[in-house]
Amino acid sequence: MTLLITVFAAVISTFIWYKKDDRKEYNRGFLCLMFWGASLMWTVDAVFEYAELGAEYFTPAFEDMINDAYLGISVVALGLIIWTVSVLIKDPKGVIRGALTQSR
Amino acid sequence: MACFLVPATEAVITTAVQMVMKNKEKKADLSSSHATEKIESANAKTGFSVKLGWLNKMLWGGSALLAFEHLWHGEVVPYFPFLTAVTNGEVSDMLAEMSSVGVTMAILVTAIWGAMVAISGVIEKRTETSEEGV
Numbered sequence: 001m002t003l004l005i006t007v008f009a010a011v012i013s014t015f016i017w018y019k020k021d022d023r024k025e026y027n028r029g030f031l032c033l034m035f036w037g038a039s040l041m042w043t044v045d046a047v048f049e050y051a052e053l054g055a056e057y058f059t060p061a062f063e064d065m066i067n068d069a070y071l072g073i074s075v076v077a078l079g080l081i082i083w084t085v086s087v088l089i090k091d092p093k094g095v096i097r098g099a100l101t102q103s104r
Numbered sequence: 105m106a107c108f109l110v111p112a113t114e115a116v117i118t119t120a121v122q123m124v125m126k127n128k129e130k131k132a133d134l135s136s137s138h139a140t141e142k143i144e145s146a147n148a149k150t151g152f153s154v155k156l157g158w159l160n161k162m163l164w165g166g167s168a169l170l171a172f173e174h175l176w177h178g179e180v181v182p183y184f185p186f187l188t189a190v191t192n193g194e195v196s197d198m199l200a201e202m203s204s205v206g207v208t209m210a211i212l213v214t215a216i217w218g219a220m221v222a223i224s225g226v227i228e229k230r231t232e233t234s235e236e237g238v
Contacts, residue, residue, distance in 0.1 A: 048204065
């Protein structure tokens with residue numbers, strides 16, 4: 001479930017990266033690559049788990065599935081937080097710089 | 105247990121390599137600044153340091169999100185020695201997992217990046233030849 005949610009996040013962020021022209025300005029590539037990197041790593045994890053459990057891997061207990069979904073959503077939230085911080089540090093429109101100099 | 109440490113270690117190395125490459129590319133750009141044509145052709149191509157940045161982003165991002173997952177499952181703790189496997193005396197199991205799952209993760213991410221670099225190289229060559237044709 002975590003893998004599935006991360007793959008969806010990767011696909012959606014890639015679609016947005018492809019569609020919008022200001023992709024460099026807002027570090028959209030970073031968001032895509034972060035989710036794709038995690039998706040690839042969890043794919044490896046899933047393959048090893050499948051090798052160990054066999055078909056049982058596809059029939060997890062309901063409680064495990066809920067926990068994994070909760071984890072997946074938290075992972076996406078963390079990824080978005082990391083990306084937001086990177087955009088705020090880059091400050092492409094100078095909004096933060098402007099706000100800081102105005103408050104002085 | 106701690107499989108994310110393998111791609112994270114690779115990320116440290118590739119980030120260092122990227123920094124060195126970036127400096128070299130900057131120096132090369134400055135030394136050839138008298139030949140404007142040369143610069144124009146260099147700008148048309150994506151520098152290797154930029155391409156290495158793609159790998160870094162995948163490795164750092166993936167490792168960070170996986171580290172969070174390990175924290176979630178209690179395999180990583182925010183106090184020394186940080187890894188539950190070390191506290192429980194399961195170091196050999198942890199190393200076995202790192203050498204199997206961790207290494208495969210690093211290889212897969214690097215292989216995908218290699219494919220991305222190869223594809224971008226082909227696209228750049230095609231653009232070059234089409235520009236020459238015009």
